[in-house]
Amino acid sequence: MSVTGTISYSWRGGFDDAEVEALHAEGFGHPPTGDGWWERVNRHSLGWVCARASSGGGALLGFVNVAWDGAGHAFVLDTVVSAAAQRRGVGTGLVAAAVDGARAGGCEWLHVDFEDHLRDFYLASCGFTPTGAGLVKL
Numbered sequence: 001m002s003v004t005g006t007i008s009y010s011w012r013g014g015f016d017d018a019e020v021e022a023l024h025a026e027g028f029g030h031p032p033t034g035d036g037w038w039e040r041v042n043r044h045s046l047g048w049v050c051a052r053a054s055s056g057g058g059a060l061l062g063f064v065n066v067a068w069d070g071a072g073h074a075f076v077l078d079t080v081v082s083a084a085a086q087r088r089g090v091g092t093g094l095v096a097a098a099v100d101g102a103r104a105g106g107c108e109w110l111h112v113d114f115e116d117h118l119r120d121f122y123l124a125s126c127g128f129t130p131t132g133a134g135l136v137k138l
Contacts, residue, residue, distance in 0.1 A: 006054040007061060007090060009097040011104075013050035019060045027080035041065055046074050046105045049097040051081070051090050061085040064094040066101060072108040095126040 020037040024030075041048050044067055051062035062081040068074040076098055081090045102110045113133060114122050122128045 007085075007088075007093065008052050008054060008058075009093050010050050010052070011097055011101040012047045013052070015050050015060060015063070020063055023060055023063055023080055023082055024078060026083060046107070047098075047101045049094050049101065051085070051094055053085075062090045062094045064098050066098050066110075068102070068105070068107060072106070074102040074105070074107040074110050076110060076112040091121060092125050095122075099127075 015038065017035070017037045018032075021032045021035055024037075025032045046066045046068040048063065048065045050060060052058045053061055060082075062079075062085060064079040065077040066074050067077055076095065079091060079094060081094070099110055110128075112122055112126075112128055113135065123130060
């Protein structure tokens, strides 16, 4: 797929489970699982952002989930951009829309965990500041 034209970002935008699952499988290197993304995000998330191409039938180019605690804290999860759209600002646009959505939802803090190779993306490109955090693998 070639990506040309403008890209639209929609907070709580519509999507089909299969297209998010295919994008997630491509981005995170696993086979599609058939997970029910629509049901999951509607049950557990403050919102999500879909990035779509303005041409080519509005293909889903990126997705980010914004989970929350029901109050002041939201969490960026599952940020993914299709290989064809990478290095074009789509990820930064997704996160910017997630920041706006969390702020509009009344959150005071937006958290993100990331692997070391994504440090520059989240800190330099998206405006997050480093914090101490912990993690337990279950």
